Amino acid sequence: MTLRSDLDFSVWNPDSDVSNYKLVEPDDFVVGLRSFQHGISHSTVRGLVSPAYTVLRAAPEAEPRFYKYYFRSSLLISQLANITQGIRQGQAIDMEAFQNLEIPLPPLAEQRRIADFLDIETRRMDGLRAASQRQSALLEERLTEQLRQLTTSAGHPEMRATGVPWMPDMAASWRLHKIGRSFRTGSGTTPRSSDTAYFDGEHAWVNTGDLRDSWVTEPSKTVTSKALADYPTLRVYPPGSLVVAMYGATTGRVGILGVPACVNQACCVLSGTGAVDPEFAFFWFRAHRLEILGLASGGGQPNISQDLVRSLRIPAPAKDEQHRIVRTAREWQDRIAAQRRLQERRAGLLAERRQALITAAVTGQFDVTTASGRNVTGGVAV
Template sequence: MNEVRLKNLVTHIVEKNDGTLREFVALENLHSGSGSLNSGELEFKAAEDSLQHKKGDVLFSKLRPYLAKSHLAKVARTGTSELMVLRAGRDLDSRYLFYTSLSRPWIDWAVATSYGSKMPRTSWEGMADYRLHVPPLEEQRRIADFLDAETSRIDELVALTRVQLTVLAERRIVQVRQMTTRGAARVASPTGVPWMPRMASGWTLRKIGRTFKTGSGTTPRLDDERYCGDDVPWINTSDLRDGLVDVVKNSLSNEALRDHSALRVYEPGVLVVAMYGATVGRVGITGTSCCVNQACCVLYSPASLTTEYAYFWLLGFRGDILKMATGGGQPNISQDTVRSLRIPAPDVSTQREIVRFLEREEGLYRSKTELLNKRLELLAERKQALITAAVTGQIDVTSAGRATADLRA
């Protein structure tokens, strides 16, 4: 099989948009490693710095190429200039080029030719010398046909697995909401809260601001070396993952605490709520003494509500709480909003029984989701390995396709 440099087989297209309103492909519209495009989320833009592409062009993301974002255009659109637009020549099948752009050698080359540390980016100049395995055109088409069939089956399994994950997540939330409003009770009474209309008879609505003490923190100047140290873990909203917070990425020095009165050390076991940012609404219970930044609301020293019970209620009703958020691009909730929330609760003993039940269910949920996510990883590895083997001549697609068909028969 011949090896030919990319620049001798494709044309690198840099055709700017003329200002016409067209569908626009952004990097976030492309799925890593799958070659698929979420066309339902495309916006229309008239940006003159966007690049035009035609049906059959291959779009490959120059930015962070290790994410393997590539797409074979089905229709003409425009896209971000972070996409490299490649048009196959007469000796190269566009589908074969597309699959090659998802193969392991291509991605390794793109990563090796990248520059920049935080946001690595490859370029046409770097990719131009990549050597493709180029069989005759008819063989390229057979390889592409084989990969179309085999990868579509893998994609179906991926889609089904994602549905399973969605169903599990929805069931989890339904169960948490049920247990933290009605438990096992059959008789319910009204709450007066539109988005939580019923609770078990005999339960009491407890306002967070009257049941917990609340606090927050701040961000010192991180370019001041005096404030950077390993003395006290410093929780940011990105540390909140709806569970125990036992790993914290950042920490501060004792001097930072002395110089900033807004920073205080909270004991282990407090409940932390993200008030704004990309993680708004996430919750966590601390596993160690810590301080927090200003985007975190800390609930501590509870009376008549257990921290764990409040955690599950906030988890279950997060979607409704976020509807109370204010702001434009990144809505946020305030400490006042958190303090105003009312949690339906039984006596403390019953709360603990509910928590024990939900913790058991949470363990099962996490085990199942871990297995399903592992399946997604294995399917992604299988897909890339199959593509790589096919476009580098490691397998005979004719015999491989026949063998696969026999196994299914």
């Protein structure tokens, strides 16, 4: 559960009537409004919840820590799937059916042994998963720094000032190019969503969610020729164009079009016309995303405008050297991506094994008094 003080938004008026609210004590369980999606939360604090929630309190013969794990076991999750009401986002547990579920009740001492075992083993697995996630983040930081050096100096020993505070130096033999003079810039729009004749057509339509710092070859949405005819700002850009997310959750992310595509209004498209190769600019934008976001306007979710993008200055050598740099950047990116996939796969396997270990322990598939966490039946331990 999450304390209200830990949220970054207000969800309750302190002057409102709370007489119907329910008291939650430490070690209680709370079934949420959309209980099937959000599960059953174990409380570690004393507080109040809305009358719409259901509060469960353990009987004297039940160890709350044991049931904290049991309520997360694959067995119970499969049972919940059979007693839910509603569809999609409205799914919720049928509380009457839930109350009639039969759940295991081992002797209290055994419940505590199982909980103690799982406390230790899940903490160990969580530590390993956190280490994998930290390693993945460090790999991304390493790539960013490599790309920053590659797109500002590429190892040239002689440097000169750029006059740009957040990018102070570049190779002395390179030139500083203004984006607005080296690229044609444009954007797009979103057709009226209520008109189905505009969507699921023959033209790829890129949204900011499609921008993942890579080539964009299969955008998630398409629009029709009718949409292009009715919306003059909706034009098709050629493959090789650079796309920058201007606002939304992915602000600052970039992509290179691998197919002809139009875009929505949150995307800025750069089509190469000058001395800077779009893919070279792609890696430069990747390397300096945080600095560019620092120039953005807005509050919690800053925005980048086309004017801001056009005003940016990018250092670049001659085209032949840009192409060599792009080849090197691709190799680095592919190498780091492969290493990150290994870390993500490791974290995923740990999550699966954690779930299997919990299920095996709370359903009595092995004796935790003799299990070391390394030779658990069924191959579920790590």
